[in-house]
Amino acid sequence: MKVWELESDHRSFSFNLTNFDEDMEQVDSLLEGVYVPEWSPLRMEVVRKGRKSDLPIFFPGLLVFSKKSVDILDNYINKYVQYLSIDNNDHVLVNITNIADCVNYDRSTSFKDRHGEFAGFDKLYFMEDKLEDQYIFKIKEHVKSNIYVTDKFRDLVLQSKLKGFCFIEIWDSEITEEMERAKQQKYEKRLLEIEKTKGTEYNWSDAIGKVETGKAMISGTWKIQQNEKGIIMLGQLLEDLSYLWIEPIYYPPILLDLKWQEAEVSDI
Secondary structure, rough: EEEEEEEEEOOOOOEEEOOOOHHHHHOOOOEEEOOOOOOOOOOOEEEEEEEEEOOOOOOOOOOOEEEEHHHHHHHHOOOEEEEEEOOOEEEEEEEEEOOOOOOOOOOEEEEEOOOOEEEEEOOOEOOOOHOOOOOOOEOOHHOOOEEEEHHHHHHHHHHHOOEEEEEEEEEEOOOOHHHHHHHHHHHHHHHHHHOOOOOOOOHHHHHHHHHOOOOEEOOOOOEEEOOOOOOEEEEEEEEOOOOOEEEEOOHHHHOOOEEEEEEEEOOO
């Protein structure tokens, strides 16, 4: 069994709120993983064109489904979600109301912020017996951001050829500790290779300037470059040595103090 983090493909078109200041409070109410008893349809608009998608880009922690997605997935997930209307008849907003108690805290490793408070997981492990009937869920620690699905959900999407769904492998019940160590060694080796092949180093301002001319820049686990449409994308190196790409709404402050170097442009 595997658990995947669900995201929209970064090449999909993007929705945003038409009246951000007025409607953001209503959006915030959806980020607690609970049923919302009262709802006014959100006013939304396409803010970036992209590929046709059954899961267009919206806010982290929320999903927007096409009618096709609802038709195919509803019978399997309706008890885990709440469908909410928007002023676009071809799509609905999906509120994930299933907070699963399935994290294996004995094996999972976490990190803290500068105040000593929990900030996230370095590595997540799940309890397989708690996932047997699950399709889509959140966990209490990441209720405002991450959405997780099991193989059953992913298989439905792939078999139905829904577009725009991106699955990032988070956990595999068949991976042993020895296999985990081998994967970690490969990851650390790749980071060491990046460090050893350093060329001219650039500060953040100069690095972004080069990205705007079509270059790719790299620093440790981070990579930044334009995609095929000329949109600047931020990537983070995953354990399988691929990059997870997002179109950043803002740049994390940690990036501003890093030293960057030129790298090969990825095909995105």
